[in-house]
Amino acid sequence: MKTVIAALLTIFMVVVPVKAHSQSVFVAKVPGVWRTPNGAAFLEFRSDPDLNRAWVSATLCDKYVTSDWAASDCKLYNQHKIRVAGLIYDSSLGAIRFGRHVCAWVENGLGTPIHRQTGDCKLNIHSVRADYDNGFETYWRPMDVITMQLNDPRGR
Numbered sequence: 194m195k196t197v198i199a200a201l202l203t204i205f206m207v208v209v210p211v212k213a214h215s216q217s218v219f220v221a222k223v224p225g226v227w228r229t230p231n232g233a234a235f236l237e238f239r240s241d242p243d244l245n246r247a248w249v250s251a252t253l254c255d256k257y258v259t260s261d262w263a264a265s266d267c268k269l270y271n272q273h274k275i276r277v278a279g280l281i282y283d284s285s286l287g288a289i290r291f292g293r294h295v296c297a298w299v300e301n302g303l304g305t306p307i308h309r310q311t312g313d314c315k316l317n318i319h320s321v322r323a324d325y326d327n328g329f330e331t332y333w334r335p336m337d338v339i340t341m342q343l344n345d346p347r348g349r
């Protein structure tokens with residue numbers, strides 16, 4: 194029985210190759226914010242339909258209290274509006290695109306547009322140590338790196 198299962202798995206892997214293609218795109222490097230244990234990072238696609246522009250919005254919070262924005266600590270200088278080369282608002286589709294990837298659909302809302310992310314362009318954030326040397330001393334500071342993971346389910 195084990196031999197039959199192994200043979201079937203081998204045939205499946207040869208006949209049906211699974212290709213999970215994804216590409217990571219650098220978005221920005223911003224000053225780090227300590228997000229553990231109860232901080233948060235909100236990464237979203239935004240657009241201005243009047244100007245046909247799209248960007249990545251990043252709001253980093255030291256402390257985040259769910260459903261209580263006033264009690265949260267999301268400082269204004271930790272809110273970033275980042276322009277990404279190749280990220281566009283396509284008014285004919287009503288979508289934010291990066292190449293052939295549709296990152297978000299833009300729908301009319303009450304007063305402001307609603308942005309619904311598709312999952313084709315997943316925004317990620319991780320912290321790195323950035324070392325600096327001013328000629329007299331070496332020091333470091335945490336930086337947050339924002340990337341966009343482009344998923345291609347068709348394997349192209």
